[in-house]
Amino acid sequence: xxxxxxxxxxxxxxxxxxxxxxxxxxxxxxxxxxxxxxxxxxxxxxxxxxxxxxxxxxxxxxxxxxxxxxxxxxxxxxxxxxxxxxxxxxxxxxxxxxxxxxxxxxxxxxxxxxxxxxxxxxxxxxxxxxxxx
Ligand SMILES: [Zn+2]
Numbered sequence: 001x002x003x004x005x006x007x008x009x010x011x012x013x014x015x016x017x018x019x020x021x022x023x024x025x026x027x028x029x030x031x032x033x034x035x036x037x038x039x040x041x042x043x044x045x046x047x048x049x050x051x052x053x054x055x056x057x058x059x060x061x062x063x064x065x066x067x068x069x070x071x072x073x074x075x076x077x078x079x080x081x082x083x084x085x086x087x088x089x090x091x092x093x094x095x096x097x098x099x100x101x102x103x104x105x106x107x108x109x110x111x112x113x114x115x116x117x118x119x120x121x122x123x124x125x126x127x128x129x130x131x132x133x
Contacts, residue, residue, distance in 0.1 A: 017051040017069060019044065022076030024069075028052040046091040047083055051076075 016028035023034035028048040031038040039048040051072060053064050064072065075081035 015053045016048060017053075017073055017076060019047045019051055019076065022073040022081075024073065042092055042095055043088070046088045046095060049091055050083065050087055 016025050016030070017023070018025055018032035018035060018037055019039070020037035021032060021035040023032050025032055028051070029039055029045065039045045051064065051069075053066070053069050072081060
């Protein structure tokens with residue numbers, strides 16, 4: 001994934017905001033120490049990335065100023081934060097591009113893990129059937 005945090009805000013040690021409770025955390029993909037929320041789905045990752053203090057996604061720079069970040073934290077905490085769905089969608093599109101995610105290799109591994117046991121099972125079954133006759 002070419003997505004990365006590029007800098008850190010001075011002093012705070014906080015680079016991202018938990019999208020579930022508004023707590024600050026060091027990495028957008030990290031588990032929240034406050035509520036235990038960990039972004040798992042692409043949508044949660046995209047939303048977490050959008051609430052990163054300093055991060056860039058491809059050519060898109062997504063920087064929250066510390067002021068904006070604390071305003072967002074307040075809104076997430078009281079449940080009134082509305083995500084900019086257009087920006088979330090563009091981050092999602094980026095996360096899904098081939099260079100951002102080696103999904104082709106993952107797919108090969110997944111197929112191997114499904115196909116090989118099935119093939120072995122079929123082979124064993126046909127072997128048994130053959131020797132019963
Ligand atoms: Zn949290």
